[in-house]
Amino acid sequence: MRFLFTAGGSQGTVFAMAPLAVAARNAGHDVLTTVDAPLLECAQAIGLPAVQTPHPKEASARLQALLEVSQDWTPDVVVGGLSYIPGLLAASLDVLYVRQYWDILPLRTEPGLQVELDRLGLSGAPEADLFLDVCPPGLRPSPSPTARPMRWIPRNRQGRLEPWMYTRPKDRPRVLITSGTRSLMLNTPGSSMRHLVDQLISEGAEVVFAAPEGAAEQFAGQLGDVHIGWLPLDVVAPTCDLAIHHGGGATAVTFMNAGVAQVVIPENDYAKAIGAAAADFGVAQLVLPAQLPEGINLSEEIAGIAQDILSTPRYQERADELAAHIRTLPLPSQIVLELEELS
Template identity: 65%
Template sequence: MKFLFTAGGSHSTVFSMAPLATAARNAGHEILLTVDEPTLATAEAIGIPAAPTPHPGQAAARLDALLELARDWTPDVVVGGLSYVPGLLAAHLDVPYVRHYWDIVPLRDEPALPPLLERMGLTGPPEHALFIDVCPPCLRPSPTPGARPMRWVPRNRQLRLEPWMYTRPKGRPRVLITAGTRAFRLRNTGASMRRLVDELTLTGAEVLVAAPPGAAEEFGTELGDVRVGWLPLDVVAPTCDLMVHHGGASTAMTGASAGVPQLITPENDYAKAIARAFTGFGGARTVVPQERPDEDPGEVIAASCREILGDPRYAERARALTKEIAALPTPYDVVEQLETMAGG
């Protein structure tokens, strides 16, 4: 069988879909992932066959690209996420459409959808044959009818490992700070990032700053004696006592899979929804420095870090979340269901 996966406009969606795509390929099926050009290198780096499509915001052009691809490589199953475009392709091909999504915020309507429906001769958005939800049930704001839960399996770019990456430091906690794939988040923090690093170092913590390649040269001397640069987050996370990040789904779930307490500083509504869910469960705290303009953001975040590190309840709840994730069906379980659904 042929499985066509279509990822949205972020690296996180590529990491999210990769485990299911890999499971399908390991089961003997052909796979192909379509992504927009800026995230193509990410798919290539983690070994997923990928082809470029226009940015998800260009819905009509994206549909044209998928229709053209399908003429040469016709899938038996189409797996999509946030966009309705993959469903339109599946309806055109008369093959099952599978929605693969992190169900923690409602799906947004697409302004370009009505003309696309008219073009494809449809009266409404195509129904999915299966809805795969990689959000742990305990984090959902409400039950999702018909959702097929699937275990989140961390997937990241890799590099040559060194012992410090997969071993815990002796006698002191390890705190990892990351802005995901966005180096500008680190640049924008300026002196506040240095203040945060200094405050954590004074507590005796070892500080790691995960950032895109080249960040070590840009930030290394500014942040003092800390490790700065690209890290294989799935390898390093289990060695950490705390993760500080912006609220990206991939980062948050990698920490959750490793049982690590988290401090989340969300900057948009999507990240705030993730922060609320993790904080509500008890394994994280949410800090929005912008709500405390008279205080230094670095000091505000550092104070919350000290509270998390000093209160074992955060680690206990983080481990409880890890157990729930581990009990969910694996991507291989879901592939078996897809095979049955598609008649493979």
């Protein structure tokens, strides 16, 4: 079978689709990934055969670009999830359509596709032959009863590992801070990030900062005695006791998979919903800077919350419970077998 995966937006979508794509390749199937130009290098870095597609603003033009790719490489299965477009592509080609949630929040609709919907006789998003959900049951704000659970398998860029990356400190908790690949959480006013790091270290924690290389070069000299740089989160996460992050879906679920408690400082409403879901389950605390009382120092507030989580066993207990449940979900290899039966 030929599997065509589509991704766009952020590197997190590429990381999320990779486990199923790798499982399909390992089962002997052909795989091709279509990505926007900024994501091409990311897809290649994690071992996905990838082709760049144009990313015009108009949804209909993006669909047309995928149809043109399919003329040269016709799939038997289309896997996507960020919009209606993968489903419309599958419907146009009359092939299997797999719809996949990327993380904790539902998929978005796509404006500007009414002509295509009318052409295919559809009143809404095409029905998927298989609807996959990698969000741990119990966390999704609006669960779909038709979704097939699939285990989240972290997939990240790799590099040369150093022993500290895969070993847990023996005498102190490890706190990892990250703002993902696009967030500007590092660019906090004044020296508040340095102040947060200093406070965490003064409380006895080891601080690790996961950041793109450009940000690492910019901030390395400002953050004191910390490991900072691009880190493979799938390797480092299991060595951590706490993660402080921006609320990215792939980041949050990677730490859930590793059984790590979290502090979420959301950069937008999407991240706020992710943080709220994690907090409701009891594995995280949500910090909303705009809602803090006047005069409250943000870095001191985060440091205090971090210390509260590290000293309160119920956060780690809930994180362990969630990680254990994630491990019971069907593996991507099992999903590939189901797709083979559908073909």
